[in-house]
Amino acid sequence: MPLRATLAVALSILVCAPLHADDDAQRRAQALAQDAIIVDTHVDAPGILSETWADLGVAAPDREFDYPRARQGGLDIAFMSIYTSAREDEQGRARQSAHAQIDAVEALVQRHPDKFAILTSPADVERLREGGRVLLPLGMENGAPLGDDLAQVQAFFDRGIRYITLAHSAANRISDSSYGVERKWDGLSPFGRQVVAEMNRLGIMVDVSHVSDAAAAQAIELSTVPVIASHSAFRHFTPGFERNISDELARAIADRGGVVQVPFGTAFVNPQAATDMQARFRARAEFDRRNAELAAAGKPTEDAAAFEAAWERDHPTPSTPLSAVLDQIDHGVKLLGVDHVGIGSDFDGVGGELADGLRSVADFPNLVAGLQARGYPDEDIRKILGENLLRVWREVEAGARR
Structure with a gap:
């Protein structure tokens, strides 16, 4: 027996075996993370790729997402965030920026077709996962690249976009932002209402993260299929912070079958x-x-x-423990039910300001261990890790077919 194992046995006899209990818990969490389908709805790799290329098919220590750590953490599906800023919108550069980021993701997949694949439908998950690929669906963070041209919804759908966050840090032609002091549209613009309908028609998930309360309520009401909040913590813990979702809006999302995806960023959970x-x-x-x-x-x-x-x-x-993220998930499950909570980390999008123990895509087993320690059964953890989001995506696709 190796020396380490011998020492572990001796110590466990002396202190009634807590060491083995800890090791077993970690192994159990790691096993579930590897076996479950983990879907992270918000990874900001594309913006950094288009600015400073890094080969994410191998270890990229200056990033929070790369292939080796994704496989280490059990991550199967990582929505690549095609983010454009309010400044790019003002300067007329948002559409080009979005296309350049999509190009960067496609280039990554072309370099490593054995490690990555673009995912455009949940129906393709099992086929494309073969061989250990990490699947990369695309989400557009900020509808600014659409401009005021409804045909662009189809154009970006054809490029692989499968959710659109209607606005970001400022009002655009679609929607008001939660961060905006002045509200240009009192929710959605008339064009924004057309955009929601067109997204429903095509099968693009409507994402109400970042938008004002009025815009979120209107989008939820208008959509004929469930909507998502791709990376929104609960305002219950951060009163007055409109960027996080209110209990009332979260219930409205759940009542229509949608899901709230909890982020790991310190700014959302602290x-x-x-x-x-x-x-x-x-x-x-x-x-x-x-x-x-x-x-x-x-x-x-x-x-x-x-x-x-x-x-x-x-x-x-401020330093933020992993328990802050677990508390968010607990609140969501108690408020909405376990079928309406998921995860949207915001890796590579918050400048490294993340909860302790959730610093990269290698760390999903830590989240799993925390949920197991709080008594969640494995079947519920599987739902939170990804099954809930895939269900919503399938329902959005089915609505488009109808």
Whole structure:
């Protein structure tokens, strides 16, 4: 017997075996993570790929998603977030940026067809998973690339987009944002209502993360199929932080068969960090408004990098335990039922500001172990890890066929 095993046996006899119990729990969590279908609805790899290429088919230590760690953590399906900013929208660059990011994901798959595959339908999961591939469906974070052209919904569907987050950090032509001080549309715009209908027709999931409460309520009501919140924690823990979903809206999503996907980012699951994030977006909006006025007056503008550095200095990220994410899941399950909660990590999207123990795609077994320790049966954990999201996706596809 190896020395390590001998010592473990001796120690377990002395202290009534807690060491074996811990090891067994970890093995059990690892086994379930590998056997279950894990679906993460929000990984921000594409934006970084298009800016600074990294071969994610091999170890990429400066990223939170790569193939080796995805397989280590049991991740099977990672929605690649095609994110465009409000600034890109203002400058007319959002559509090109979205296409460039899709190109980057396709290039990654072409480099490693044995490791990755684009996923456009849940019907293809089992076939494409063969050989240990990690499947990469596409989600558009911010509907800005659509502009005001309804035909672009079809165009991006043809490129693989399977959910659209209607807005992001500012109102666009579709919807108001949860971060916006002023509300341009009082929810969805008339064009936004057309977009929701077209998404239903094509089989694109409607995502209400990031949008204002009014916009979310209207989208949920208008949609003829279930909607999702691809990466929204519960506002129950962060009062006043509209970016997180209210219990009322979460219930409306669940009542229509949808799912709320819980993120791991500190800013969503830690109350102080959430307060800081809300304040940051508003301070940055005021900074940009002030700079626009200075530029219009022909005066020197303020340094954006200096603004960001000062904010980071004055608002350090608080440490956040994994239990904060587990508490979010507990709340969702109690509020909505276990069939309406999932996970949308926001890996590579929050600058490394993540809950302890959930730092990369290798860490899903830690989440599983935490849920098992809280008494969740394995069949319920499987639902949270991915079965719920796949069910909703199938229902959205079925609605399109109808």
